[in-house]
Amino acid sequence: MLELDAIRIRQDQFTLTAGFTVAPGQRVAVIGPSGAGKSTLLSLIAGFLAPDGGRIRWNGTDITDLAPGKRPLSIVFQDQNLFPHLSVAANVGLGLRPDLRLSRAEQASVQSALERVGLSGLEMRRPAALSGGQQSRVALARVLLRARPLILLDEPFAALGPALKAEMLDLVAGIAGENRAAVLMVSHDPADARRFAPDTVLVAEGTAHAPQPTAALLDAPPPALAAYLGQ
Amino acid sequence: MAAGRSSLPAPAMAAGAALATILVLALTLGTLGAVFHRAGGAGGFVPSDWHALRFTVSQAAISAVLSLLLAVPVARALARRRFAGRKLLVTLLGAPFILPVIVAVMGILAVFGRSGLLNDGLAWAGFQRVSIYGFSGVVLANVFFNLPLAIRLILQGWQDIPAERFRVAESLGFRSGDIARHLERPMLWSRAPGVLVTIFLICLTSFAVALTLGGGPKATTVELAIYQAFRHEFDLGRAASLASLQFGICALATLAAARFTWASGIGTGLDRPVIRQDAAGLGARTRDAALLVLASLFLLAPLAAILIAGLPRLSSLPATVWQSALRSLAVALTATAATTALALPLALASAWRVLGRIPGRIPGRIPDIVAALPLASSSLIIGTGLFLMFQPFVRPGDIALPVTVAVNATMALPFAYRALAPAARALEADYGRLAASLDLRGTARLRHLTLPRLARPLGFAAGLTAALSMGDLGVVILFADDGSTTLPLQIYRLMGAYRMEDAAGAAVLLLGLSLGLFWLFDRGGRGDA
Numbered sequence: 001m002l003e004l005d006a007i008r009i010r011q012d013q014f015t016l017t018a019g020f021t022v023a024p025g026q027r028v029a030v031i032g033p034s035g036a037g038k039s040t041l042l043s044l045i046a047g048f049l050a051p052d053g054g055r056i057r058w059n060g061t062d063i064t065d066l067a068p069g070k071r072p073l074s075i076v077f078q079d080q081n082l083f084p085h086l087s088v089a090a091n092v093g094l095g096l097r098p099d100l101r102l103s104r105a106e107q108a109s110v111q112s113a114l115e116r117v118g119l120s121g122l123e124m125r126r127p128a129a130l131s132g133g134q135q136s137r138v139a140l141a142r143v144l145l146r147a148r149p150l151i152l153l154d155e156p157f158a159a160l161g162p163a164l165k166a167e168m169l170d171l172v173a174g175i176a177g178e179n180r181a182a183v184l185m186v187s188h189d190p191a192d193a194r195r196f197a198p199d200t201v202l203v204a205e206g207t208a209h210a211p212q213p214t215a216a217l218l219d220a221p222p223p224a225l226a227a228y229l230g231q
Numbered sequence: 232m233a234a235g236r237s238s239l240p241a242p243a244m245a246a247g248a249a250l251a252t253i254l255v256l257a258l259t260l261g262t263l264g265a266v267f268h269r270a271g272g273a274g275g276f277v278p279s280d281w282h283a284l285r286f287t288v289s290q291a292a293i294s295a296v297l298s299l300l301l302a303v304p305v306a307r308a309l310a311r312r313r314f315a316g317r318k319l320l321v322t323l324l325g326a327p328f329i330l331p332v333i334v335a336v337m338g339i340l341a342v343f344g345r346s347g348l349l350n351d352g353l354a355w356a357g358f359q360r361v362s363i364y365g366f367s368g369v370v371l372a373n374v375f376f377n378l379p380l381a382i383r384l385i386l387q388g389w390q391d392i393p394a395e396r397f398r399v400a401e402s403l404g405f406r407s408g409d410i411a412r413h414l415e416r417p418m419l420w421s422r423a424p425g426v427l428v429t430i431f432l433i434c435l436t437s438f439a440v441a442l443t444l445g446g447g448p449k450a451t452t453v454e455l456a457i458y459q460a461f462r463h464e465f466d467l468g469r470a471a472s473l474a475s476l477q478f479g480i481c482a483l484a485t486l487a488a489a490r491f492t493w494a495s496g497i498g499t500g501l502d503r504p505v506i507r508q509d510a511a512g513l514g515a516r517t518r519d520a521a522l523l524v525l526a527s528l529f530l531l532a533p534l535a536a537i538l539i540a541g542l543p544r545l546s547s548l549p550a551t552v553w554q555s556a557l558r559s560l561a562v563a564l565t566a567t568a569a570t571t572a573l574a575l576p577l578a579l580a581s582a583w584r585v586l587g588r589i590p591g592r593i594p595g596r597i598p599d600i601v602a603a604l605p606l607a608s609s610s611l612i613i614g615t616g617l618f619l620m621f622q623p624f625v626r627p628g629d630i631a632l633p634v635t636v637a638v639n640a641t642m643a644l645p646f647a648y649r650a651l652a653p654a655a656r657a658l659e660a661d662y663g664r665l666a667a668s669l670d671l672r673g674t675a676r677l678r679h680l681t682l683p684r685l686a687r688p689l690g691f692a693a694g695l696t697a698a699l700s701m702g703d704l705g706v707v708i709l710f711a712d713d714g715s716t717t718l719p720l721q722i723y724r725l726m727g728a729y730r731m732e733d734a735a736g737a738a739v740l741l742l743g744l745s746l747g748l749f750w751l752f753d754r755g756g757r758g759d760a
Contacts, residue, residue, distance in 0.1 A: 048664055048667065067670070068670075069667055069668060069670025069672070070670060074668070077664065077665065080661050080664075080665055081665060083662065083665070083679070083680060085683040086679065098669055098670050098679070099678075
């Protein structure tokens with residue numbers, strides 16, 4: 001279980017507070033106006049930013065001071081998820097061993113992860129030789145392989161078309177299900193939230209609110225969200 | 232303030248950056264201190280020292296102004312003309328930076344010297360022969376080296392004027408004079424100070440030019456006076472006070488230059504001419520063509536003269552030349568390894584602040600400052616200081632090559648750092664978070680991320696260092712005996728013995744080795760990427 005305990009961060013004129021928990025296997029959308037702090041929230045959980053106050057715990061263990069790579073999570077960014085000079089297989093293999101000294105068994109699991117996301121035969125390609133959708137699949141294959149109990153998605157599919165995006169969300173749902181992982185997904189699109197996440201964290205006016213049922217929130221949005229949604 | 236944790240460095244890299252900082256400080260400020268310490272404080276100045284100071288400053292100032300004035304019309308012609316070979320010409324303009332000074336000096340002498348082409352022409356036409364030794368020769372060589380740099384920097388200025396502005400000007404019916412007034416002159420005013428101070432700084436430390444073309448009481452630079460005080464009189468007190476003088480003027484000029492972007496003018500894409508209707512007239516076209524031909528002749532004729540004189544001699548060079556060539560190769564390769572080992576951790580350290588705790592504050596600027604320190608130093612001071620540190624234990628000839636390596640590695644650092652730092656910052660900005668999230672650290676990060684992503688600037692920096700070191704005729708002349716003569720020094724000695732044909736052959740060899748080293752490293756970096 002992820003626990004944000006009285007988290008507080010200030011950056012220039014901007015402040016964000018958060019205090020809530022996310023249960024194992026829970027799928028949560030993170031929505032809110034631009035600049036409200038959705039990405040900041042994910043950066044705090046991932047460890048790229050340190051909070052000014054409060055603690056972050058995982059299953060009761062304090063992870064606030066843990067380096068990003070040591071945290072029990074995988075994160076997929078909006079872009080730059082792959083190293084352009086490394087092959088598809090190496091990009092996925094990094095998720096298992098950063099020094100890329102993969103054993104036979106590890107190579108086989110890289111292979112099967114790529115199969116699982118539908119990229120067999122493209123192992124030796126460079127990312128530049130892949131389509132946008134395929135690049136997302138490589139990143140997801142790595143998430144699958146790392147099998148961490150928490151997955152953070154910082155709008156990784158924003159550049160994909162609607163059909164492809166839906167496909168990716170289904171893939172994420174499948175991967176999260178296999179690993180019984182919780183997912184926090186930043187999105188600009190209420191339809192994504194409805195489709196993917198039973199619960200939603202609303203980030204607005206300096207606060208990341210506790211997860212609440214997505215459908216109810218979107219059907220009767222509070223004023224800040226309503227303005228953002230254009231309702 | 233929130234802290235960005237991803238930017239915290241790995242301990243090994245932090246140690247590397249700290250070690251590089253200490254080494255650079257020791258080599259620049261430490262050596263200056265050693266000279267002072269041994270001299271028991273600064274000796275007094277004598278009148279000739281003030282003359283050397285005046286000469287140093289005035290030759291640098293006049294060279295800078297002349298380079299700038301000549302560069303403006305040539306850069307304008309390049310900016311607005313499209314012709315076959317334009318790209319090649321722009322590339323060639325980058326070459327003097329890695330051209331060994333001694334080779335260029337020989338070429339200049341072959342064209343402008345007492346028995347050169349120009350004087351032969353003058354004599355044939357019934358005029359007196361003119362001598363280019365002294366002030367005019369030093370300025371001529373400085374302009375030869377820095378005119379191309381000035382042209383490239385100003386050409387960059389022209390290309391930084393958005394093409395839309397020229398289109399607006401055209402639609403408003405601007406004539407050439409209007410364009411000059413509203414678009415070109417403001418650009419020139421903004422660029423000129425940076426170009427001037429950059430060239431001024433380069434000319435302050437052009438020891439090899441002063442050594443070969445200057446000399447005598449009337450044409451002695453401060454560095455040349457350090458050399459004479461050390462080599463001929465072994466007057467350490469005088470060398471120390473001259474060293475402080477040199478450090479003072481270089482530090483002042485570096486501080487002034489730091490206010491401008493002293494872009495090296497190498498390696499950037501300058502192959503996009505702006506087509507302009509206002510300059511389509513026959514007169515303007517003829518003038519531009521004539522300027523480009525003259526500038527090319529000025530820059531290429533000396534090199535052509537050396538190639539013509541030296542190529543036939545290449546096969547019959549004395550064995551000592553080949554031995555010194557091997558020695559120079561070893562020096563260049565060692566210096567390249569050393570500079571890379573200094574520049575890489577400093578460049579990576581400069582990236583920490585991108586996501587770091589103290590964006591833009593002084594601690595984040597430390598790598599920039601450290602890497603710029605050698606610009607304010609003089610290779611003669613570093614060499615003298617190192618010699619004094621080790622003098623009780625060794626003979627000068629024994630440490631000539633190690634000292635040369637250390638000096639070359641230090642002096643090339645600012646340029647290597649400039650090539651690496653922007654790429655290191657971009658690397659951290661683009662992939663720092665991804666690497667942190669995957670726990671990519673230490674040697675794994677170096678091997679799978681840093682080196683592959685920085686291969687190109689690393690290759691370029693290494694090539695630059697290798698070429699600069701290969702062609703350097705500086706501190707080695709203080710200590711070298713027969714067993715430690717480098718190729719540039721060998722050429723200098725051949726010239727001094729009036730064995731001009733052997734000297735020309737050796738110059739061709741040096742030219743080939745310098746450009747070849749640059750090409751190999753630069754190429755290697757591109758291949759790996």
